[in-house]
Amino acid sequence: MTTKLLGEPVKRLEDPRLLKGQGQYVDDIHRPGMLHGAVLRSPYAHARIKGIDVSNALALPGVHLVLSAADLGEAGGPLPLLIPHPALTEPRTQRALAVDEVRYVGEAVAFVVATNRYVAEDALELIEVDYEPLPVVSVLDTATREDAPLVHAGVERNIAAHLVQTVGDPDAAFARAAHVVKGRYRMDRGAANPMETRGIVAEWNDAEQSLTCWISTQGPIPIRNGLAMLFGLPEHKVRVMAPDVGGGFGPKIMMFYPEEILAPVASMRLKRPIKWIEDRMEHFISTNHEREQIHDIEVAFDADGRILGVRDTFLHDTGAFSPYGIITPLITATQVPNNYNVPNYRVEFTVAFTNKVPVSPYRGAGRPQGVFAMERLLDKAAAALGLDRAEIRRRNFVQPDEFPHDVGLIFQDGGPTTYDSGNYPEVQARALKMIGWDGFKSQQAEARAQGRYLGIGLANYVEGTGIGPYEGAQVRVDVRGHVYVSTAVSTQGQGHYTTFAQIAADELGVPLDRVTVTTGDSTQFRWGSGTYASRGLTVAGNAVGLAAHAVREKAAQIAADLLEVSPEDLEFEHGIVSVKGSPGRSYSLAALSVASNPLRYAYGEVPKLPPEPLPRQGPALTSGREPGLEAIRYYSPPHAAFASGCHAAIVEVDLDTGMVKILKYAVVHDCGVMVNPMVVEGQVYGGVAQGVGGMLYEKLDYDEEGQLRSGTYMDFLMPYATEVPHIETDHVETPSPLNPLGIKGAGEAGAIPTPSALASAIEDALSPLGIQVTQAPLPPDTLRAMIAEKRAPAR
Amino acid sequence: MSEPTTAAQTRTLHLTVNGKSVSGVAEPRLLLSDFLRHELGLTGTHVGCEHGVCGCCTVLYNGEPVRSCLMLAVQADGANIMTVEGLANGDGSLHPIQQAFLDCHGLQCGFCTPGFLMNTYAFLKEHAAQDMTDEEIRVALAGNLCRCTGYQGIVRAVRQAAQVMQK
Numbered sequence: 022m023t024t025k026l027l028g029e030p031v032k033r034l035e036d037p038r039l040l041k042g043q044g045q046y047v048d049d050i051h052r053p054g055m056l057h058g059a060v061l062r063s064p065y066a067h068a069r070i071k072g073i074d075v076s077n078a079l080a081l082p083g084v085h086l087v088l089s090a091a092d093l094g095e096a097g098g099p100l101p102l103l104i105p106h107p108a109l110t111e112p113r114t115q116r117a118l119a120v121d122e123v124r125y126v127g128e129a130v131a132f133v134v135a136t137n138r139y140v141a142e143d144a145l146e147l148i149e150v151d152y153e154p155l156p157v158v159s160v161l162d163t164a165t166r167e168d169a170p171l172v173h174a175g176v177e178r179n180i181a182a183h184l185v186q187t188v189g190d191p192d193a194a195f196a197r198a199a200h201v202v203k204g205r206y207r208m209d210r211g212a213a214n215p216m217e218t219r220g221i222v223a224e225w226n227d228a229e230q231s232l233t234c235w236i237s238t239q240g241p242i243p244i245r246n247g248l249a250m251l252f253g254l255p256e257h258k259v260r261v262m263a264p265d266v267g268g269g270f271g272p273k274i275m276m277f278y279p280e281e282i283l284a285p286v287a288s289m290r291l292k293r294p295i296k297w298i299e300d301r302m303e304h305f306i307s308t309n310h311e312r313e314q315i316h317d318i319e320v321a322f323d324a325d326g327r328i329l330g331v332r333d334t335f336l337h338d339t340g341a342f343s344p345y346g347i348i349t350p351l352i353t354a355t356q357v358p359n360n361y362n363v364p365n366y367r368v369e370f371t372v373a374f375t376n377k378v379p380v381s382p383y384r385g386a387g388r389p390q391g392v393f394a395m396e397r398l399l400d401k402a403a404a405a406l407g408l409d410r411a412e413i414r415r416r417n418f419v420q421p422d423e424f425p426h427d428v429g430l431i432f433q434d435g436g437p438t439t440y441d442s443g444n445y446p447e448v449q450a451r452a453l454k455m456i457g458w459d460g461f462k463s464q465q466a467e468a469r470a471q472g473r474y475l476g477i478g479l480a481n482y483v484e485g486t487g488i489g490p491y492e493g494a495q496v497r498v499d500v501r502g503h504v505y506v507s508t509a510v511s512t513q514g515q516g517h518y519t520t521f522a523q524i525a526a527d528e529l530g531v532p533l534d535r536v537t538v539t540t541g542d543s544t545q546f547r548w549g550s551g552t553y554a555s556r557g558l559t560v561a562g563n564a565v566g567l568a569a570h571a572v573r574e575k576a577a578q579i580a581a582d583l584l585e586v587s588p589e590d591l592e593f594e595h596g597i598v599s600v601k602g603s604p605g606r607s608y609s610l611a612a613l614s615v616a617s618n619p620l621r622y623a624y625g626e627v628p629k630l631p632p633e634p635l636p637r638q639g640p641a642l643t644s645g646r647e648p649g650l651e652a653i654r655y656y657s658p659p660h661a662a663f664a665s666g667c668h669a670a671i672v673e674v675d676l677d678t679g680m681v682k683i684l685k686y687a688v689v690h691d692c693g694v695m696v697n698p699m700v701v702e703g704q705v706y707g708g709v710a711q712g713v714g715g716m717l718y719e720k721l722d723y724d725e726e727g728q729l730r731s732g733t734y735m736d737f738l739m740p741y742a743t744e745v746p747h748i749e750t751d752h753v754e755t756p757s758p759l760n761p762l763g764i765k766g767a768g769e770a771g772a773i774p775t776p777s778a779l780a781s782a783i784e785d786a787l788s789p790l791g792i793q794v795t796q797a798p799l800p801p802d803t804l805r806a807m808i809a810e811k812r813a814p815a816r
Numbered sequence: 817m818s819e820p821t822t823a824a825q826t827r828t829l830h831l832t833v834n835g836k837s838v839s840g841v842a843e844p845r846l847l848l849s850d851f852l853r854h855e856l857g858l859t860g861t862h863v864g865c866e867h868g869v870c871g872c873c874t875v876l877y878n879g880e881p882v883r884s885c886l887m888l889a890v891q892a893d894g895a896n897i898m899t900v901e902g903l904a905n906g907d908g909s910l911h912p913i914q915q916a917f918l919d920c921h922g923l924q925c926g927f928c929t930p931g932f933l934m935n936t937y938a939f940l941k942e943h944a945a946q947d948m949t950d951e952e953i954r955v956a957l958a959g960n961l962c963r964c965t966g967y968q969g970i971v972r973a974v975r976q977a978a979q980v981m982q983k
Contacts, residue, residue, distance in 0.1 A: 032918060032919065032921075033918070033921070035926075036917070036918040036923060036926075037910060037914075037918065039923060039926030039929060040900075040904075040910060040914040040917055040918060040923065040926075040929060040933070041860070041900070041901070041903070041904050041908075041910075041914070042858070042859070042860015042861070042899065042900035042901050042903075042930050043860070044860075044926045044927075045859075046859075046862070046927065048853075048859075048863070049853075049859035051854075051857075139843070139845065139846070213963075214963060215925070215927075215963055216862075216864045216870060216872055216925070216927040216928045216961065216962065216963050216964075217862070217864070217925070217927045218864075265925070265926065266925065267862070267925045267926070267927025267928075268924075268925045268927060268963050268964055270963070300866055301864065301865040301866060301867065301870075302866075302867075513925055514923075514924030514925030514926065514964045515924065516924070699921050700921075702921075702968075703921050703924055703964075703965060703966075703968075703969065705966075706965060706966030706967075706968045706969075707924065707963070707964045707965055707966045708966075709966055710962075710963070710965075710966035710967065711963070733865075733867055733869075734865050734867060734869035734870065734961075735867065735869065739961055739963070741954075741957070741958040741959075741960070741961060741967075742953075742954040742957040742958055742960075742962075742967040742970065742971060743951075743954045743955060743957075743958045745966050745967050747950060747968070747971075748966060748968055771966070
């Protein structure tokens with residue numbers, strides 16, 4: 022029996038190439054005659070554009086083109102609103118280049134094309150824009166006040182959307198509560214910051230009337246569809262490929278970023294390939310942010326600490342535009358109940374425009390905020406009710422025998438928010454054991470006696486993953502017996518080239534290195550929606566499984582006919598299909614691939630197949646059969662599959678510096694069946710690191726004029742290896758009943774509860790000072806000031 | 817890299833890269849990272865921030881790890897440069913450091929990886945890392961950012977590489 026690959030920590034097929042520096046990221050792509058673009062960006066958070074004079078820029082030697090809004094024609098219209106919703110009553114999307122008004126520092130105003138990037142940037146400095154500054158809305162807390170300036174004329178109080186959702190009868194629940202605990206919790210702006218910034222190479226071929234784009238994107242197929250529509254081209258004349266992508270984490274899925282239109286427009290005008298690569302300083306002010314929300318949450322408990330009802334009202338900052346609809350706050354709203362039974366729930370959110378970078382999902386996509394509100398509140402309630410923090414959670418878990426569990430709300434995909442499977446008590450119990458929850462109090466007391474402030478914390482989460490609409494895959498065995506898999510989801514480091522190969526290799530009984538996977542290329546697979554929402558493996562992986570199974574059945578039928586046995590008598594191993602118990606009676610998959618294609622003219626050194634008996638009975642290709650060992654299958658999930666987990670942390674806080682050292686970090690994680698545990702753990706580790714950054718260091722510091730004061734790595738502190746601790750992990754597997762492979766998504770899990778677990782531990786460490794942790798991030802200087810205030814309060 | 821605008825301003829550089837003598841043309845303001853990537857076509861060195869914090873652009877300059885985004889190409893005239901393309905063996909097989917990163921899942925998207933490899937290579941030449949604590953290894957790596965791996969596999973990889981290379 023071949024060793025099964027599914028579930029094995031198989032090493033990655035893509036690694037040798039990447040390790041040798043042979044990756045091909047978008048800036049590595051060179052096309053003959055290529056020119057280079059640069060974007061002029063608004064230095065004002067809000068201003069009217071009274072005039073643009075590009076004449077000096079055009080006159081600079083080496084400059085080929087300067088575009089402003091007036092030059093764009095139809096390509097200058099509002100960018101698509103990706104996900105409309107009835108509650109989004111005032112949607113606004115930006116233009117590829119600003120027309121009369123700029124609404125955030127970084128908004129694109131002009132596009133220069135020159136012989137190289139250095140000259141293009143020289144030209145940017147020669148463009149004169151006459152700005153008339155307008156009042157700025159920078160602070161979320163006051164953005165919806167009656168007297169706030171307007172980001173968009175006519176949008177009253179800057180409100181883009183407002184939605185109330187109710188389950189059960191929350192008011193009645195609160196009326197009969199033994200305890201009500203309230204809190205206000207906020208998360209500030211965060212940014213994904215993949216190590217590779219954005220970029221595009223666009224190449225218009227005038228002879229073929231075709232457009233080819235390489236884009237560092239998570240969604241090549243929707244972009245292909247959108248560009249074809251925008252430029253009036255048939256879809257097959259637009260090719261969009263995501264090459265190697267150096268991290269995505271959410272903000273690289275957009276349709277479109279302005280440059281994804283500007284580069285094609287420039288290429289069409291100049292009939293030359295155009296490359297635009299974002300630099301890091303631009304990235305801070307032009308790639309979407311997320312996270313900023315303020316929650317006022319209250320929870321009603323009975324005398325035993327069981328949740329009777331939850332009411333949460335929150336404000337969500339969408340920045341200057343709403344390109345991704347209200348997906349992020351919708352996810353937050355459905356997230357708040359988390360792992361717990363919440364029979365009565367009212368959630369109300371308001372989405373506000375501000376003069377800051379637009380917002381779209383970043384790893385977690387609204388879940389970190391929802392978890393923060395609920396988990397911080399549960400800690401507060403535990404203290405108020407005199408319960409251990411783990412115990413109050415234990416009393417409220419959805420129990421293992423209570424699945425499927427319906428939260429009662431519509432999820433971001435339009436389907437129900439129904440938890441399919443899980444074992445929350447077991448997951449938490451294991452995390453507590455790993456961190457040493459029970460013995461910690463004495464350790465903490467000893468440390469305090471030495472003047473050291475240690476704390477322990479925990480946080481649970483659920484995560485709706487693997488949403489539709491669908492993905493597809495083609496699996497093909499060629500005449501050499503090599504297996505080719507292609508699917509439209511793209512890859513940004515999560516190991517698709519290996520995990521999808523594992524699925525196909527297992528199904529077809531071939532060694533892993535005989536499978537080659539292509540992702541994110543619209544010429545290789547034309548249908549799909551992209552890599553987001555922890556769905557790649559769950560949705561595309563299942564499509565690969567279905568397609569591979571269909572190919573296996575075809576191969577079995579052909580082999581069965583040749584060997585005169587029934588398909589059930591065959592086994593697939595090492596690329597050979599043989600009769601069980603008679604290993605000599607076999608054909609290779611290569612031979613079956615040849616046999617599947619009844620050509621008149623044979624070619625190559627193919628294994629000799631038995632001649633057909635003459636005369637032939639009927640057509641060579643019988644009705645319903647197609648030539649080749651290949652199949653295309655689609656998988657469309659019924660609704661989200663819910664992963665879950667628990668994080669626990671022990672920290673030490675230095676009262677003098679405000680620095681937090683993470684002494685121990687434990688993750689117990691349930692994403693159902695794991696195709697490759699090594700890849701899953703890698704995803705968790707990366708998410709935790711972003712959560713560490715998001716809680717302890719990464720502050721996007723906007724001033725009242727909408728200027729980003731922490732717009733470089735000098736000021737926006739991302740964790741190095743010295744700031745991310747050793748992370749201990751354990752897994753629980755509750756398979757999803759929703760898909761054939763039983764898998765759930767894992768991409769975002771690490772980032773979701775981390776700020777909450779760290780906040781819980783920091784608050785525990787500082788409980789002698791009575792400091793509550795109600796905001797994220799808490800960079801060292803902020804925490805230091807809070808501590809100093811408590812130790813020596815200002816008069 | 818396309819032609820610069822003022823030919824009179826350019827310099828011709830002669831340097832050794834990965835053991836081979838090369839020459840190229842550069843304006844004085846051309847960054848070493850851009851020269852390596854676009855003039856010499858060695859795209860394995862990546863650019864993550866262009867302000868000397870992320871370490872993606874790390875190469876060896878006369879044996880020392882440097883941030884090539886903070887150097888001008890003209891500063892490398894006459895120098896001995898090593899990039900990630902010089903790490904694997906002549907037959908294409910992986911250097912022990914590369915093999916260790918593969919074995920320990922020390923990379924995901926691969927963008928920061930060449931910088932880590934070069935920094936690790938320089939570090940292991942000078943230090944017996946197999947005896948170091950995780951904390952000491954982390955300090956050695958604290959000039960390179962990774963956004964994908966959480967550094968877990970990277971720290972293990974450096975330790976494995978040190979153990980293998982010690983033999």
